[in-house]
Amino acid sequence: QSALTQPASVSGSPGQSITISCTGSSTDVGLYNYVSWYQQHPGKAPKLMIYDVSKRPSGLSNRFSGSKSGNTASLTISGLQTEDEAHYYCSSYTTASTRVFGGGTKLTVL
Amino acid sequence: QVQLQESGPGLLEPSQTLSLTCTVSGGSISSGNYYWSWIRQHPEKGLEWIGYIYYSGSPYYNPSLQSRVSISVDTSKNQFSLKVSSVTAADTAVYYCARDGPWGSLHFDYWGQGILVTVTS
Secondary structure: OOEEEEEEEEOOOOOOOOOOEEEOOOOOOOOOOOOEEEEEOOOOOEEEEEEOOOEEOOOOOOEEEEOOOOEEEEEEEEOHHHOOOOOEEEEEOOOOOOEEEOOOEEEEOO | OOOEEEEOOOOOOOOOOOOEEEEEEEEOOOOOOOOOOOEEEOOOOOOOEEEEEOOOOOOOOOOOOOOEEEEEEEEEOOOOHHHHHHHHHHHOOEEEEEOOOOOOOOOOOOOOEEEEEEEEO
């Protein structure tokens, strides 16, 4: 199975909005609404940020939102804050009943 | 609050078998429609899904690792385990266990802190 495709890096200034894309295929992202997003700070375990394409875990800031169109899912972070600087990974369920991750995107808050 | 904790040797020699255990607390591994996954992260690299198991079902594995990987569950100890045979330096990574699911909403909601496994001669 091939990894989902994410941009290697994105950047933005505090207060701005950024969007990270996650491109898969008709056998994963395009077929199922089981896309999730994870934030990972250095030396820490990943943290769930978005699940089922656009749902937020309880207590998570509404600055984080998710969407999907065709084979591409997106994570949008609005009102960027310095603590948002981290790596972000998308994940999807696949037709083979497996899971697949994206290669990860490093977000830099300038 | 569900918690997961990985344990096992942190240093292996090439050709040995990697064996890790994930202990689940705050909830039963056999309750609910949850799957239990292993995920690894090579140094300075992205996440790689290894496989998952349901407490009463067959495991599923990443096709790229399937020939060397085995995941099992011990409900009496509320643990699940990972074995990777014939390890090489390419298996050096931080290994995470995570709760996956429930069916109908598949995502990794709880993670262990991760354990670094280094393969070196």
